[in-house]
Structure formats: C-alpha cells, structure tokens
Amino acid sequence: xxxxxxxxxxxxxxxxxxxxxxxxxxxxxxxxxxxxxxxxxxxxxxxxxxxxxxxxxxxxxxxxxxxxxxxxxxxxxxxxxxxxxxxxxxxxxxxxxxxxxxxxxxxxxxxxxxxxxxxxxxxxxxxxxxxxxxxxxxxxxxxxxxxxxxxxxxxxxxxxxxxxxxxxxxxxxxxxxxxxxxxxxxxxxxxxxxxxxxxxxxxxxxxxxxxxxxxxxxxxxxxxxxxxxxxxxxxxxxxxxxxxxxxxxxxxxxxxxxxxxxxxxxxxxxxxxxxxxxxxxxxxxxxxxxxxxxxxxxxxxxxxxxxxxxxxxxxxxxxxxxxxxxxxxxxxxxxxxxxxxxxxxxxxxxxxxxxxxxxxxxxxxxxxxxxxxxxxxxxxxxxxxxxxxxxxxxxxxxxxxxxxxxxxxxxxxxxxxxxxxxxxxxxxxxxxxxxxxxxxxxxxxxxxxxxxxxxxxxxxxxxxxxxxxxxxxxxxxxxxxxxxxxxxxxxxxxxxxxxxxxxxxxxxxxxxxxxxxxxxxxxxxxxxxxxxxxxxxxxxxxxxxxxxxxxxxxxxxxxxxxx
Numbered sequence: 001x002x003x004x005x006x007x008x009x010x011x012x013x014x015x016x017x018x019x020x021x022x023x024x025x026x027x028x029x030x031x032x033x034x035x036x037x038x039x040x041x042x043x044x045x046x047x048x049x050x051x052x053x054x055x056x057x058x059x060x061x062x063x064x065x066x067x068x069x070x071x072x073x074x075x076x077x078x079x080x081x082x083x084x085x086x087x088x089x090x091x092x093x094x095x096x097x098x099x100x101x102x103x104x105x106x107x108x109x110x111x112x113x114x115x116x117x118x119x120x121x122x123x124x125x126x127x128x129x130x131x132x133x134x135x136x137x138x139x140x141x142x143x144x145x146x147x148x149x150x151x152x153x154x155x156x157x158x159x160x161x162x163x164x165x166x167x168x169x170x171x172x173x174x175x176x177x178x179x180x181x182x183x184x185x186x187x188x189x190x191x192x193x194x195x196x197x198x199x200x201x202x203x204x205x206x207x208x209x210x211x212x213x214x215x216x217x218x219x220x221x222x223x224x225x226x227x228x229x230x231x232x233x234x235x236x237x238x239x240x241x242x243x244x245x246x247x248x249x250x251x252x253x254x255x256x257x258x259x260x261x262x263x264x265x266x267x268x269x270x271x272x273x274x275x276x277x278x279x280x281x282x283x284x285x286x287x288x289x290x291x292x293x294x295x296x297x298x299x300x301x302x303x304x305x306x307x308x309x310x311x312x313x314x315x316x317x318x319x320x321x322x323x324x325x326x327x328x329x330x331x332x333x334x335x336x337x338x339x340x341x342x343x344x345x346x347x348x349x350x351x352x353x354x355x356x357x358x359x360x361x362x363x364x365x366x367x368x369x370x371x372x373x374x375x376x377x378x379x380x381x382x383x384x385x386x387x388x389x390x391x392x393x394x395x396x397x398x399x400x401x402x403x404x405x406x407x408x409x410x411x412x413x414x415x416x417x418x419x420x421x422x423x424x425x426x427x428x429x430x431x432x433x434x435x436x437x438x439x440x441x442x443x444x445x446x447x448x449x450x451x452x453x454x455x456x457x458x459x460x461x462x463x464x465x466x467x468x469x470x471x472x473x474x475x476x477x478x479x480x481x482x483x484x485x486x487x488x489x490x491x492x493x494x495x496x497x498x499x500x501x502x503x504x505x506x507x508x509x510x511x512x513x514x515x516x517x518x519x520x521x522x523x524x525x526x527x528x529x530x531x532x533x534x535x536x537x538x539x540x541x542x543x544x545x546x547x548x549x550x551x552x553x554x555x556x557x558x559x560x561x562x563x
Contacts, residue, residue: 048158119151165241170284181205187212197222292316
C-alpha cells in the first residue's frame with residue numbers, strides 16, 4: 001500500500017468525455033444518434049478543434065466527437081482530443097501539410113468527395129479542423145461541396161489560432177490606447193501567389209499573418225514595402241501557440257526573419273504585427289508557469305494517465321504517457337464474486353486505491369448490485385483520490401486519514417467511533433480489503449493485531465509493461481525528450497526500474513525524479529534512484545504543487561544570478 005493520488009472529480013459528458021481533459025474515456029457506441037445532442041446519421045459536422053490546447057475545445061465539439069461514427073481530422077489536432085471518440089469509430093488523419101499547392105488542392109478535392117460520400121451513405125461524421133473551420137481552414141469549401149450534394153451539415157466554431165496563440169503569448173490584439181482594429185491575413189493566396197500587401201497600406205491596427213513562415217522574408221518585405229509598415233514596428237512570431245511547445249520571438253519587423261532563423265522558429269506559427277506586441281512583457285502568463293514547457297513522464301496505466309496529463313497541461317507542461325504497468329484481472333475471480341455477494345457480513349470495507357474501487361465496482365455491476373450492497377458497513381479510503389472514486393459511484397467514504405498511508409489508515413479505522421462500539425461487542429469487527437494482489441501488508445497486519453478479522457481479496461493484478469515499452473522509453477531518454485519522471489506509487493517505481501533493468505539509475509540520473517510521498521521515495525532510493533522532489537501532500541495535485549515550487553525556486557535563483 002502506498003500514497004495514492006487524487007486527480008480530482010470531473011463532470012463528464014456522455015461516455016465520460018471531458019473537453020478540458022481531451023477525453024477521459026471512450027464513448028459507448030450505443031450513444032450515437034440516441035442521446036440528446038448526439039451526432040445524427042447522415043449529417044456532417046465541421047468542427048473547430050481550437051488552436052492546440054485541448055482544454056479550449058468546445059462543449060458542443062466534445063459532444064459530437066464522442067458520438068460520431070466517423071472522424072476525419074487535421075494533422076495538427078492535439079492527440080488528446082482523439083481520445084474522446086466513441087468506441088468503434090473510424091478515425092483517420094486527412095492532413096495536407098506541405099508547400100505543394102497542386103497536391104494540397106488534389107487532397108482537398110478528395111476530402112470534399114469523401115465527406116459527401118459518407119453523408120450520402122447515412123454516416124454521422126465529424127470533420128475535425130484546427131482552429132476555426134471558417135478561418136483559412138477551407139471549411140467553407142467543404143460546406144459548399146456538401147450543400148451542392150444536398151448533404152445536411154452543421155458548423156461548430158472553434159477558438160481560432162491567432163486569438164488563442166496571442167492570448168497565451170500575452171498579446172492583446174486590440175487595446176483601447178493602442179489598436180482599435182485587427183486584420184487576419186493569409187500569407188499566400190489559393191493560387192500560391194503572395195498576398196497583395198498594398199491592401200494593408202491604410203490599415204492602422206494589428207495585423208495577424210497566418211501561413212507566412214515558409215516565406216517569412218517575402219512577408220516582411222511586403223509589409224514594409226506595399227504595406228507601408230515602418231521597419232521598426234514591434235512584431236512577434238508565435239509557434240505552437242497554446243501548447244507546452246509554444247515559443248515566441250519578438251523584435252522589430254525588419255529583424256524578424258533573422259531572429260526566427262536564429263531561434264529555429266518554423267511552421268506552424270502566427271505572425272503578429274503592431275504595437276500591441278509590446279504588451280507581452282507585462283501580460284505574458286502561460287510561459288511564466290514554473291512547469292511551462294517541461295516534458296513529464298507519466299508511468300500510470302493509460303486510463304489513469306489521462307487525468308494526470310490534463311493536470312500537467314493546465315500547468316503548461318506536456319505529458320509523455322508511457323505506462324510501465326498494466327492492470328490485469330485477479331488470479332482468483334471467484335473470491336471477488338464471493339466478497340461482493342457477501343458484503344453485508346462486513347463491518348468495514350477498505351479501499352486502498354482508485355483501481356481497487358474501479359475493479360470491485362465492476363464486479364458489483366456484473367452481479368447487478370449497487371451501493372445498497374454495502375448495507376451498514378463503514379467505507380474507508382486511503383486518500384481523497386480514492387474517496388473521490390467512491391463518490392463517483394454514489395457512495396461517500398466514512399473514513400479518510402489525514403495522511404494517505406497504510407499506517408494512518410489503520411489508525412483512523414481503529415479510532416472510528418462507530419467501529420469502536422462494534423469492537424466492544426462479543427464478535428470481532430470484520431473488515432474487507434479489496435486491493436491489488438501485491439501491496440504492503442501494514443494495514444491488514446495492524447488491524448489484525450487490534451483484534452479485527454480481516455479478509456484481503458485481490459481484485460486486480462499489476463504486471464510490467466512489454467519490452468516494446470522499454471525501447472520506447474530508452475529512445476525518449478536518449479533523445480532528451482523527458483525532463484521529469486513522476487513516481488505516483490511504489491509499484492510504479494518497481495515497474496519502471498524493472499522495465500529499464502540495471503541501467504535504471506544511470507538512465508534516470510539526467511532527469512528530475514519526483515515522488516508522491518515518503519514511502520514511494522524510500523522505494524525509489526532502495527532501487528538506486530536519486531529523488532529530487534518529494535510531495536508534502538501525497539496526491540497528484542500535491543506532487544505537481546511540489547514541482548511548481550521546485551522550478552519556481554530555480555527560476556528565481558536564475559534571475560538573481562543574471563541580475
């Protein structure tokens with residue numbers, strides 16, 4: 001038994017999808033066309049995916065993504081969004097990046113024809129497009145093709161990339177004292193010719209140029225020449241806006257090509273021209289987060305990694321999900337069935353992990369049982385995360401220790417006044433612990449020492465990940481694609497070290513190892529790992545708070561040294 005994390009409880013859309021998470025789960029196929037607001041068969045939905053951060057996806061877009069039969073998406077759509085598709089949906093990338101206009105036009109014609117064919121075939125279709133479908137996204141061309149063929153369609157707007165990227169870069173495109181207008185411009189026309197920059201000669205507000213990085217020098221020449229912009233005009237280029245990879249280069253307009261080249265800035269990026277870019281130093285917020293840009297290895301099983309990844313994105317980091325353990329059924333399912341059917345025999349049922357809650361309630365569901373099966377039993381949870389998992393299934397934990405460890409949980413159970421009264425009776429207090437096959441024995445041992453009758457029933461088993469995962473992890477470490485490793489339990493420590501083998505301490509020496517609590521830290525140190533951060537509060541948010549403090553202190557030290 002180890003410290004357990006609390007990822008927070010979320011109100012989810014059908015299928016467990018939460019847009020700010022980029023998808024907490026896969027929607028059941030039965031939802032398609034049945035639930036109110038679900039994607040209707042024979043209708044094509046042109047949906048804006050937003051500028052990059054999956055937390056900016058719209059509620060309506062999430063609802064449709066969770067229920068459509070077919071999803072055709074752009075190449076730059078954040079992968080987390082695609083986790084929200086319904087089970088069994090056909091999901092394909094139809095991206096058309098590159099500079100060859102002929103090939104891109106041919107690809108667009110194929111997309112138009114496919115959307116029409118799918119609609120006429122009676123399929124429910126989401127065409128997921130970066131940013132907003134009608135802002136330089138050729139969504140209007142797709143809508144025209146559908147209209148000509150008589151295929152019903154709907155448009156779901158998205159946060160467009162210039163507005164999202166500038167907001168995350170700390171640039172307000174309009175300001176009462178600086179700019180009262182903003183113009184969005186494409187760096188190239190449909191025929192591939194440069195934009196007629198003379199159209200901007202009389203514009204005095206902010207100019208946002210999309211798709212201009214491949215010909216940045218020509219764009220700048222056009223703005224200074226026919227566009228009549230002063231060469232010293234403040235300018236910024238924002239690459240991968242709203243994502244952890246976001247990078248911003250600022251300076252004079254005439255120096256932008258050199259600065260972008262020196263910094264290695266390429267597409268996708270938005271060019272912002274105007275005095276409002278000078279607000280960045282005062283208004284920047286996203287890339288000032290302590291965890292901004294950090295690539296954090298999340299080793300939890302995939303169904304739990306998603307919520308952790310969401311919390312990381314909210315702090316400006318990017319999660320690298322690579323499960324080092326897999327959850328498998330218990331070795332003796334009959335014991336789980338027996339325990340579920342005999343719940344009323346117990347005075348207390350103790351859950352030591354969210355996985356234990358999920359697996360045990362799966363068995364209750366299979367037997368047609370619900371929360372009423374617990375009868376008068378007291379419910380105990382090792383921490384707020386496990387308590388939240390219970391609450392999500394309609395039951396409230398009666399006992400939650402202040403510190404999320406087996407020792408404290410045993411003490412809290414023995415101190416519970418209701419159970420204390422029952423211990424005074426002639427028969428011992430009976431306790432059920434549905435847990436992992438392998439766990440610390442301190443909890444059942446202490447309860448038995450106090451006179452309780454304890455049944456430990458494994459409801460799941462953790463096993464190491466496959467050898468393919470090892471190669472994937474080694475490649476990421478060798479390429480310096482990981483900055484931080486999260487250790488959320490002793491089992492994740494052991495599975496990570498088992499996966500890497502004897503080279504684990506050496507391979508993890510160059511990254512920051514962060515532990516959810518002292519027990520997990522002790523396990524890591526026994527395996528030869530050097531732990532740089534240990535959370536004071538043994539939850540995932542507590543661990544991320546500790547990382548925030550660590551990197552904030554490093555930033556302050558760096559600023560002091562530079563000053």
